[in-house]
Amino acid sequence: MNIGILGSGVVAKTLGAKLASLGQSVMLGSRDPGKLAEWLAEVGEAARAGSFAEAAAHAEVVINATAGLGSLEALAAAGAGSLSGKILLDIANPLDFSQGFPPSLSVANTDSLGEQIQRAYPAARVVKTLNTLTASLMVDPRQLAGGDHHLFLSGNDAEAKAQVRAWLGEWFGWEQIIDLGDITTARGTEMLLPIWVRLMGALGTPKFNFKIVQG
Amino acid sequence: MNIGILGSGVVAKTLGAKLASLGQSVMLGSRDPGKLAEWLAEVGEAARAGSFAEAAAHAEVVINATAGLGSLEALAAAGAGSLSGKILLDIANPLDFSQGFPPSLSVANTDSLGEQIQRAYPAARVVKTLNTLTASLMVDPRQLAGGDHHLFLSGNDAEAKAQVRAWLGEWFGWEQIIDLGDITTARGTEMLLPIWVRLMGALGTPKFNFKIVQG
Numbered sequence: 001m002n003i004g005i006l007g008s009g010v011v012a013k014t015l016g017a018k019l020a021s022l023g024q025s026v027m028l029g030s031r032d033p034g035k036l037a038e039w040l041a042e043v044g045e046a047a048r049a050g051s052f053a054e055a056a057a058h059a060e061v062v063i064n065a066t067a068g069l070g071s072l073e074a075l076a077a078a079g080a081g082s083l084s085g086k087i088l089l090d091i092a093n094p095l096d097f098s099q100g101f102p103p104s105l106s107v108a109n110t111d112s113l114g115e116q117i118q119r120a121y122p123a124a125r126v127v128k129t130l131n132t133l134t135a136s137l138m139v140d141p142r143q144l145a146g147g148d149h150h151l152f153l154s155g156n157d158a159e160a161k162a163q164v165r166a167w168l169g170e171w172f173g174w175e176q177i178i179d180l181g182d183i184t185t186a187r188g189t190e191m192l193l194p195i196w197v198r199l200m201g202a203l204g205t206p207k208f209n210f211k212i213v214q215g
Numbered sequence: 216m217n218i219g220i221l222g223s224g225v226v227a228k229t230l231g232a233k234l235a236s237l238g239q240s241v242m243l244g245s246r247d248p249g250k251l252a253e254w255l256a257e258v259g260e261a262a263r264a265g266s267f268a269e270a271a272a273h274a275e276v277v278i279n280a281t282a283g284l285g286s287l288e289a290l291a292a293a294g295a296g297s298l299s300g301k302i303l304l305d306i307a308n309p310l311d312f313s314q315g316f317p318p319s320l321s322v323a324n325t326d327s328l329g330e331q332i333q334r335a336y337p338a339a340r341v342v343k344t345l346n347t348l349t350a351s352l353m354v355d356p357r358q359l360a361g362g363d364h365h366l367f368l369s370g371n372d373a374e375a376k377a378q379v380r381a382w383l384g385e386w387f388g389w390e391q392i393i394d395l396g397d398i399t400t401a402r403g404t405e406m407l408l409p410i411w412v413r414l415m416g417a418l419g420t421p422k423f424n425f426k427i428v429q430g
Binding site: 042108179199203211215 | 316396
């Protein structure tokens with residue numbers, strides 16, 4: 001499948017390398033694709049790099065793995081036409097480090113980045129997921145407690161969420177996925193970031209995840 | 216020990232009944248203590264009810280179990296003099312239902328209720344905890360997975376946090392408690408509420424908790 005990943009940071013590279021290793025046709029999109037040359041040399045022929053517009057045009061499914069503060073600009077560069085009708089996996093968080101540590105969220109509480117994206121691109125099928133854990137765990141949940149921890153889904157399109165759930169299982173081995181509801185529930189997962197950042201400090205590692213324990 | 220609990224809702228009653236059953240001397244504080252008559256009859260002589268000021272004056276340790284939107288007013292009625300030097304367990308959340316469901320937080324992101332309380336009462340030893348789960352689990356964590364899930368602590372006073380950690384174990388059986396850091400980390404636990412509310416909807420029960428899974 002043709003997968004377009006917007007972003008050139010650790011999250012985009014980690015997802016891109018994993019999906020390329022599974023035989024998917026991956027294109028990373030960046031404002032400056034040239035800086036991905038070293039990464040492309042490592043990953044080999046299954047991955048390419050291009051502009052945001054090229055990556056989105058290439059894609060059957062688009063993954064937004066940009067830094068949250070730049071997501072709307074990157075999606076604008078990708079172009080509404082190349083997002084229309086496609087599943088758009090939004091895994092970004094609106095973390096704002098401009099006031100130093102700890103970061104705040106640039107949008108929170110009564111809105112979320114996921115909702116902003118869905119409103120800006122109503123013809124895209126936005127599914128918010130994977131934004132609650134570190135990149136290496138996104139693509140390999142079984143390295144932690146055999147996968148016994150949770151991932152969350154938010155989105156307005158039930159069929160898109162079912163498809164994403166299936167992909168997350170096939171691609172990465174995710175088995176425990178909770179559908180929180182429509183895209184407004186992205187507020188909940190994005191607002192996990194403040195405790196996530198503090199837990200990383202308290203535990204001394206980003207390699208942890210939330211498990212929802214029920215009776 | 217003399218324990219003053221500010222509040223007359225489910226959380227205050229649940230904590231009060233449990234602490235009274237352990238032989239502590241409990242006084243619930245309310246704007247309208249008369250409405251606690253039925254509850255007092257159930258719990259028996261170990262518990263009393265009074266004004267916010269009476270409960271705080273009675274207390275060696277004060278527990279803020281009011282609704283978050285009313286916490287600062289209740290604490291003002293309790294009086295700074297009766298909070299000074301005492302451990303103040305803040306278990307409230309600033310949930311605002313004025314716009315319907317889902318609730319938003321009246322303070323979030325760059326501040327928190329825990330911080331507001333510590334700033335308003337600098338001589339109180341504020342420890343934020345227990346605000347991330349339903350009342351029945353606060354006082355009996357072992358009913359869920361034998362207690363294999365987490366509680367969080369936030370506060371500026373290390374000695375107060377150590378004392379609270381010990382009490383939470385003695386009173387309720389809490390064993391897995393993560394110290395997130397100073398009182399600003401209360402932003403993280405209060406901002407768990409939006410996903411908590413949605414998880415309650417998705418799971419169909421408030422009887423769940425977060426476990427932090429590490430490698």
